[in-house]
Amino acid sequence: MAYENEISKRKTFAIISHPDAGKTTLTEKFLLFGGQIQTAGAVKSNKITKTAASDFMEIEKQRGISVATSVMTFPYKGKWVNILDTPGHKDFAEDTYRTLTAVDSVILVIDCVKGVEEQTERLMEVCRMRKTPVIVFINKMDRDGKDPYELLEEVEEKLNIKVHPMSWPINGGRDFKGVYLLADQSLNLFESSKTKKADDVIAIQGLDDERLDKMLNERDSAKLREDAELVDGVYGALNKQDYLDADVAPVFFGSALNNFGVQELLDTFVELAPNPLARPTNARDVAPEEAKFTGFVFKIHANLDPRHRDRIAFLRVCSGRFERGKPYSHTRLEKNFKFANPYLFLADSKEVMDNAYPGDVVGLYDTGNFKIGDTLTEGEKLQFKGIPSFSPEIFKELINLDPMKSKQLEKGIQQLTDEGLASLFIQEPGSRKFVGTVGELQFEVLQYRLEHEYGAKCRFEPRAIHKACWMSGPAADLADFMKYRSNNIAYDKDQNPVFLAETAFILRMAQEKYESIVFHTTSEFKVEG
Numbered sequence: 001m002a003y004e005n006e007i008s009k010r011k012t013f014a015i016i017s018h019p020d021a022g023k024t025t026l027t028e029k030f031l032l033f034g035g036q037i038q039t040a041g042a043v044k045s046n047k048i049t050k051t052a053a054s055d056f057m058e059i060e061k062q063r064g065i066s067v068a069t070s071v072m073t074f075p076y077k078g079k080w081v082n083i084l085d086t087p088g089h090k091d092f093a094e095d096t097y098r099t100l101t102a103v104d105s106v107i108l109v110i111d112c113v114k115g116v117e118e119q120t121e122r123l124m125e126v127c128r129m130r131k132t133p134v135i136v137f138i139n140k141m142d143r144d145g146k147d148p149y150e151l152l153e154e155v156e157e158k159l160n161i162k163v164h165p166m167s168w169p170i171n172g173g174r175d176f177k178g179v180y181l182l183a184d185q186s187l188n189l190f191e192s193s194k195t196k197k198a199d200d201v202i203a204i205q206g207l208d209d210e211r212l213d214k215m216l217n218e219r220d221s222a223k224l225r226e227d228a229e230l231v232d233g234v235y236g237a238l239n240k241q242d243y244l245d246a247d248v249a250p251v252f253f254g255s256a257l258n259n260f261g262v263q264e265l266l267d268t269f270v271e272l273a274p275n276p277l278a279r280p281t282n283a284r285d286v287a288p289e290e291a292k293f294t295g296f297v298f299k300i301h302a303n304l305d306p307r308h309r310d311r312i313a314f315l316r317v318c319s320g321r322f323e324r325g326k327p328y329s330h331t332r333l334e335k336n337f338k339f340a341n342p343y344l345f346l347a348d349s350k351e352v353m354d355n356a357y358p359g360d361v362v363g364l365y366d367t368g369n370f371k372i373g374d375t376l377t378e379g380e381k382l383q384f385k386g387i388p389s390f391s392p393e394i395f396k397e398l399i400n401l402d403p404m405k406s407k408q409l410e411k412g413i414q415q416l417t418d419e420g421l422a423s424l425f426i427q428e429p430g431s432r433k434f435v436g437t438v439g440e441l442q443f444e445v446l447q448y449r450l451e452h453e454y455g456a457k458c459r460f461e462p463r464a465i466h467k468a469c470w471m472s473g474p475a476a477d478l479a480d481f482m483k484y485r486s487n488n489i490a491y492d493k494d495q496n497p498v499f500l501a502e503t504a505f506i507l508r509m510a511q512e513k514y515e516s517i518v519f520h521t522t523s524e525f526k527v528e529g
């Protein structure tokens, strides 16, 4: 119970969106409101416009100098807000999934012109699986977009979550006048400005207030009264528990670029969003209030200076207090480690820290001891769960082009896949290496980094593999299946056998023949249910 005060201040979340919906802009505006940056344009977009490895590396290099952009921390209204950044490029979606394991809630940005897009649907699936509370921000209201009712319906249908509008827009596009805040019965009138820091929110006495007619024209005030009454009648007051249970998503309308509607979003977020939550391990659930420290690594960021192969492992503190210089047990390696210079990330810098609390993210210098999902404790043997690998979409075989550099290639591919850049499946005998990714860009990045950082030349040859499936079932049946399909069995990073099914048809046939075996497309099927 020693750290309850600290825990109750922490709000750790991620902003997620389909590329271009406005995630970077919104993040920046949050930092502006949090007083962390003074001007817009300070947050570098991690968007990759051209899908070339060199572009990616260039961006990563810039970001690598200040890996701080991976986590941004700032105090706001007595709370301590931790924003975890997620990659903008769809080929790096798995990185985003993993980051979602380290947050307690998310803000989902939707472009009002485009509505719910493909990547948003996928990201929401992960949130749903983990029951992560979601607040929706419908952005770009200064542009002619879809009708708000239509947008809400689309969110409910495509994202499979009930919505609860917190504000209601008055027109949209060139005619956008602002929003009506339903709970406060206030008007927030729109003014196009990229620099202003606060909205002029006007408290009115409900929809009957005559000032409404003065501030809006007759048509707009009549339409607002009609809409707001309807919306209020349908939704009523927000039940906070429904949001915390991830059954209902509060929805705001605004324009991040114009700093409009951002303040009310942030204020509601710090009020509503959950504090650090308990997290499952292979032994028991760990509550944040527990006195002893625990945490897990959810991201590893390479140091892009090729002369140093050290990396930064991002650790989410789950319980107790993390202290600089104190030895902690790395449960997978069964070894103790001390960290002389752990980092805390501020908006645009990183600082050596002495203590961190549940919800915080600590940057640890790593010389190759960490893999994604690794757990640190004060000695208890437990391993955090819920950081599954997902079946990749594209599979290729790694071909060594320089036999003199086999060792370097071996080491390189192990380390880069430990970072989570791609999934590695090794087949024995012969040590054939199949690499799986979500997108083509990752292969280019792997090839580039293997050559530039490890001096190893390689090629990736496409392999017709539909899915990587982890398996569960009676041991005898599994052994029989693995013998029968030995050409298609490989082992993942944790030495679990995986069936590399060539086609959906072959997978179906295998399932029919071996009814007792369940084929899973994520490595943690128990969590998936």
Ligand code: G4P
Pocket: 017, 018, 019, 020, 021, 022, 023, 024, 025, 026, 045, 047, 088, 139, 140, 141, 142, 143, 254, 255, 256, 257, 258
């Ligand atoms: P992302 O991180 O989700 O990929 O999106 P990002 O914030 O980079 O925004 C994508 C584009 O949308 C940017 O324009 C940004 O200025 C614009 N944008 C963000 N919020 C709003 C908004 O409320 N209204 C309007 N009209 N546009 C918005 P860009 O031209 O791609 O980049 P830039 O040259 O403006 O930086």
